Amino acid sequence: MTFDMIGIAGSALTVHRKWLDAVSDNLANMNNASATSGPAFQARYVEAAEGSQGSGVYVKSTQLGNAEGRIVYQPDHPLADANGNVKYPDIDLAEQMGALIIAQRGYQANAQVVDRARETYMAALEIGRS
Amino acid sequence: MTVAPIAPVQGVLPTSYVAGVGTAPVAGTDGSAFATSLTGAVDNLQQLQSTSNQLAVSAVTGNLDDIHNATLAATRAQVTLELMATMRNKGVDAFNEIMRMQA
Numbered sequence: 001m002t003f004d005m006i007g008i009a010g011s012a013l014t015v016h017r018k019w020l021d022a023v024s025d026n027l028a029n030m031n032n033a034s035a036t037s038g039p040a041f042q043a044r045y046v047e048a049a050e051g052s053q054g055s056g057v058y059v060k061s062t063q064l065g066n067a068e069g070r071i072v073y074q075p076d077h078p079l080a081d082a083n084g085n086v087k088y089p090d091i092d093l094a095e096q097m098g099a100l101i102i103a104q105r106g107y108q109a110n111a112q113v114v115d116r117a118r119e120t121y122m123a124a125l126e127i128g129r130s
Numbered sequence: 131m132t133v134a135p136i137a138p139v140q141g142v143l144p145t146s147y148v149a150g151v152g153t154a155p156v157a158g159t160d161g162s163a164f165a166t167s168l169t170g171a172v173d174n175l176q177q178l179q180s181t182s183n184q185l186a187v188s189a190v191t192g193n194l195d196d197i198h199n200a201t202l203a204a205t206r207a208q209v210t211l212e213l214m215a216t217m218r219n220k221g222v223d224a225f226n227e228i229m230r231m232q233a
Binding site: 004008009010013014017111114118121122125129 | 179196198199200201202206208209212214216
């Protein structure tokens with residue numbers, strides 16, 4: 001591919017965008033209560049893998065987290081079972097916020113790579129232009 | 131994109147006026163190599179720009195998952211355009227330099 005630095009950084013941008021999507025989905029559903037008989041909301045994690053022959057990175061698959069959730073005693077909740085328990089997703093807010101920051105910084109870093117790549121190619125074109 | 135190397139300048143044919151000048155001409159090509167590679171580069175550039183345009187339309191109509199794909203295509207097309215223009219200018223410069231030659 002032409003100007004491969006741009007393409008590689010683009011693949012990383014896509015991966016980080018998908019990671020950000022997954023984190024935002026996890027945070028959005030973090031407080032979903034459900035009945036103890038059913039599964040809790042499962043956190044979504046992206047699995048990134050390197051592309052062949054240095055072609056960047058791609059999302060190999062998405063993995064789902066624990067469906068067991070946390071059992072919380074809330075007897076006045078409409079979904080509470082006979083023991084007064086409901087289920088909340090097993091998602092750690094601090095962990096997700098950390099992932100959010102890492103994903104955002106990764107995205108920004110790769111956006112910088114694109115800019116630097118453009119500057120570099122432009123510098124190459126200036127060679128010999130008196 | 132692969133840009134083919136610029137073809138060597140055609141060998142000067144020997145003259146009968148000055149003995150020994152240009153008696154061993156460089157094996158020249160048919161002279162169309164530069165034109166062919168330039169045309170290929172223009173076609174490639176056209177493709178990149180049409181991709182960039184399609185992605186830009188998708189971006190503004192909301193049919194694009196990744197905004198960066200549109201800006202990346204635009205950047206790629208821009209750099210390729212610059213490369214094209216530089217190559218053409220170099221070719222024209224070389225041509226003009228040859229045209230200025232005098233005996």
